[in-house]
Amino acid sequence: MTLPLRPELAGLEPYGAPQLDVPVLLNVNENPYPPSDAVVARIAADVAEAAHGLNRYPDRDFLGLRRDLAAYLGRESGVVLAPDQIWAANGSNEIMLHLLQAFGGPGRTALSFAPTYSMYPEYARDTSTAWVAGRRADDFSLDTTVAVESIVRHQPSVILLASPNNPTGTALPLADVEAVLAAADAVAGGCVVVVDEAYGEFRRAGTPSALELLAEHPNLAVSRTMSKAFGLAGARVGYLAAAPALIDALRVVRLPYHLSGVTQAVARAALSFADELMAQVGSLRDDRDACVAWLRERGFTVADSDANFVLFGLFDDRHAIWQGLLERGVLIREVGPEGWLRVSIGTPAEMASFRDALVEVAGL
Structure with missing residues (x-):
């Protein structure tokens, strides 16, 4: 039997980084620290309470969670937001899909x-x-002249800017985002600019968030996730901040009751421990900067990073380096431009294993 698969999907493989059972997993930018016992206990209690109502559909507009996320962003970035400026979904992947469903096509x-x-x-x-x-640009920054020319030429309805960028770790200055927004304002029919700040909490001191531009730009959406800084990759909670009119457009395309009562309870419980979890983020920033310095001291080219990972190279045969690390029990990611590799920041013990394996494989 022939299935009527869409032609553009024929022969494609599903997305996914390698999931291998090795001692040191540093390939998908996870937070290496599991939730503390106190966080786990609060999640368990709140989920148990939510379970008593699982015979009913959850709050389809998850107003409590939106209030909590707005309050958190206010503390984290100093930007005051109302709950109707917040949207959430099952990971930032679904957030992005909602945006393309509403404004692409x-x-x-x-x-x-x-x-x-x-x-x-x-x-x-x-x-x-x-x-x-x-x-x-060659240093992975955004060449605003090229960006504006591309916007004028292609007249996009959606522009996606990752800051910090994956896989390079590059953060965008607000001036660059403003240049893109100015060009987007001239697009016939309108254009939504999405700044994907999935790794935003890991940015270095003094690096601003695009949240600061929301008040002046109703076509701007700033996406975040609880997978990274909050260590909740398994919970699948992503969210964004934008003008209420933009949020209302996403409500049209989302599936009914798309965010389960259990997911809402998990997210709200974790948000109540935001201060504890952000302290942990500080140690990961320090370890990232130490990793960058160590790699550069040994002659590698390393991209400046505002994320919880580091892109480094350059290798004539990066796959051989990747394979050599894997054979020594360390899994990193073969991704990005040719010749580069990306390592997520793990625990001190995991980073020591990575350094030891790299010294051996690269013959340092």
Whole structure:
């Protein structure tokens, strides 16, 4: 029997980084620290309470969670937001899909600048949105002249900017985002600019968030996730901040009751421990900076990082280095431009294993 698969999906493999059973997993930018016993206890209690009502559908607009997320962003970034400026979904992946469902589609274009997150073109593909990838500068910053020219030429309905960028770790200055917003304002029919701050909490001191631009730009959406800084990758909670009118557009395309009562309870419980979890983020920033310094001291080229990972190289045969590390029980990611590898920041013991394995494989 022949299945009527969409032609553009024929022969494609599903997205996913390798999931291998090795001692040191440093390939998917997870927070290496599990929730504390206190956080686990609070989650368990709140989920148990939510379980008593699982015969009923959850609050489809999850107003309590939106209030908590707005309060958290206010403390984290100093930007006052109302609950109706917040949206949430099952991971930032679903957030991005909602955005492309609402503002992309046949006859429309999504634009980004490579190298960047490899799922972006898949969101476009899945919503029948044309995909265009411009190029970043050699240092992985955004060349605003090139960006503006691309916007003028392609007239996109959605622009996706990751800051910090994955896989490079590069954060965007607000001036660069403002330049993109100015060009987007001139797009016929309108254009939504999405700043994906999945790793925003890991940015270095003095690096601002695009949340600061929301008040002046109703076509701006700033996406975050609880997977990284909060150590909740398994809970699948992503969210964004934007103008209420933009949020209302996402409410049209979301599936009914898309965020379960259990998910809402887990997220709200974790948010009540935000201060404890952010203290942990500080140690990961320090370990990231130490990793960058160590790699540079040994002659590697390393991209400046505001995330919880480091892109380094350059290798004539990066796969051989990746394979050599894997054979020594260390899994990192073979991703990004040719010749580069990406390592997530793990525990001190895991980073020591990575350093020892790299010294051996690279012959340092």
